[in-house]
Amino acid sequence: MADRSRLFSIDDLPSHLILEILTSGKRLSAVDLVSLELTSRTFGGCHGVYPTKCRSLVDLAAFQLCMTNGIYIGMNCSSQRDIFERCDGNWKRLLRFLQSVEQSSDMVQTSAGNMQITTGRYHTLLIRNSSVYSCGSSLCGVLGHGPETTQCVAFTRINFPSLANVIQVSASQNHAAFVLQSGEVFTCGDNSSFCCGHRDTGRPIFRPRLVEAMKGIPCKQVAAGLNFTVFLTRQGLVYTCGTNTHGQLGHGDTQDRPTPKMVELLERVGSVVQIAAGPSYVLTVTDNGVVYSFGSGSNFCLGHGEQQNEFQPRAIQTFKRKGIHVLRVSAGxxxxxxxxxxxxVYTWGKGYCGELGHGDEIDKTLPEHLISLKGQLAVQVCARKRKTFVLVDGGAVYGFGWMGFGSLGFPDRGVSDKIMRPRLLDCLRDxxxxxVSTGLYHTVVVTHRGRMFGFGDNERAQLGHxxxxGCLEPTEIFIHEMEDEATLLSESR
Known part of the structure; x- marks a missing residue:
């Protein structure tokens, strides 16, 4: 009879079983795989499997995870070859790129838990391990703490229904939207324009409320514009509601919608994987890398070379003609x-203050490749009022545009208050x-260890200090009211 008390080492397991462990169950990050490879001879050896393609068992695991990644699957063969070469033929680095891009519009995995940071005009929202916190100035209930709260100096937890796990949040000047693990969407703020998706417009919604019209239609992302909201479902469909003055709801007219309505044209062009909302325009990215834009054509933000409004989604032809597969967009x-x-990286629109990064202040009517970052592997892009941030593989951040209030992260303001080309934020080098997320005059970043740093204006407590x-250099942000799991569970009951 076998000795059941005998302890087994991971080295005793056959390689195919170890591979199964690495590629199934809870998804491992590329950083996790690298750590395993460095700490154990078992993971670092090739074991005779795919010796020409993969250098180790961990490399093989990274390869298989790339093959099943939604972003990678959506690329054509040419794009797959290009990014593999850009990653120096390293499957672990390619996996890190893919996972970093996925998390840029979602939650990021940190050693302190899953987090997402979102900046509104004068406030900031944070998801940390499914709980949501807010700080800053409350305009018509945008902080979600009730009518008695007009400002939160420190991050304060927003109360949701019991056991509600929030996985994504978006904030505009006057309202916020939250996606739960269940796919349900909650909103709060000024609903006078129907942007919160509720028919009653008599008074602000001071605490997050379920959008009844989206019940039974699970969502994975929301994007809050100025007086309108965009919903992206798990099936890749897009719904919109709110003000429609410029056709930003995408229904072919300028009629406001009190509750979410599906954008029918996008249903016919493919599955949408990401959405972004500017003040009065929308960008959507499909799984085959095509970008569609609609709404206000001001400042050439729609990317069609003209400033006319588009009442229905229209593909940006510059990308299609050049065979460029776009992964993510940010609407400033x-x-x-x-x-x-x-x-x-590509930029277009108004060039004032150098926010396009091309070394001038000339408007770009069509998407233009940012040559100065050609040597970098960008994983996230972030645009707001007159400034831009680019997060690259490895965790370095580049900023360019207007330096006002220190929200660009460069304290050494000299003769000019503009950064015309991408410049590395040395203050975050360590x-x-x-x-990264930036508001009107403030910016907040999250590190891989789950630490938060903010810089810029803090007059309305939007940095949570x-x-x-204000802070001219990144200053660490702490959450003083972080409850432990037991407390949260007791409250939910």
Missing amino acids: DEHVVAVDSSGY HRVSQ DTLR
Whole structure:
């Protein structure tokens, strides 16, 4: 009879079983795989499997995870070859790129838990391990804490229904939207324009409320524009509601919608994988890398070379003609930035203050490749009022545009208050950044260790510091009211 008390080492397991463990169950990050490879001879050996393609068992696991990644599957063969070469033929680095891009518009995995940071105009929202926190100025209930709360100096947890796990959040000047693990969407804020998806517009919604019209239609992402909201379902369909003055709801007219309505044209062009909302325009990215835009054509933000409004989604032909597979876009107040499947960055729109990064202040009517970042592998792009951030593979951050209030992260303001080309944020060099978000005058980043740093204006407490003084350099942000799991469970009951 076998001795059941005998202890087994991971080295005793056959390689195919170890591979199964690495590629199934809870998804491992590329960083996890690298750590395993460095700490154990078992993971670092090739074991005679795919010796010409993979250098180790961990490398094989990374290869298989890439083969099943949704972003990678959506690329054509040429794009797959290009990004593999850009990653120096390293499957682990390619996996890190794919996972980093996925998390750029979602939650990021950090050693302190899953997190997402989102900046509104004068406030900031944070998801940490499914709980949501907010700080800053409350305009019509946008902080979600009730009518008695007009400002939160420190991050304060928002109360949701019992056991509600929030996985994504978006915030605009006057409202916020939250996606739960269940796919349900909650909103709060000023609903006078129907942007919260509820028919009653008499008074603000001071606490998150379920959008009844989307019940039974599970969502995975929301994007809050100025007085309108965009919903992306798990099936890749897009719904919109709110103000429609410029056709930003995408239904072919300028009629406002009190509750979410599906954008029918997008249903016919493929599955949408990401959405972004500017003040009065929308960008959507499909699984085959095509970008569609609609709404206000001001400042050339729609990317069609003209400033006319588009009442229905229209594909940006510059990308299609050049065979560029776009992965993610960020919609700023007056300009747009995108990253493609090779980690290259493109900008277009208003060039004032250098926020397009091309060394001038000239408007770009069509998407233009940002040559100065050609040597970098971009994984996230972030645009807001007159400034842009690019997060690259490895966790370094580049910024360019207007330096006002210190929200660009460069304290050494000289003759000019503009950064015309991408410049590395040296002040964050010691931290591997996982996500960046910028508001009107402030910016917040999250590192791979789950630490948060903010810089810029703090007059309305949007940085979550005890003092309302602004920060010219990144200053760490702490959450003083972080409850433990037991407390959360007791409250939910």
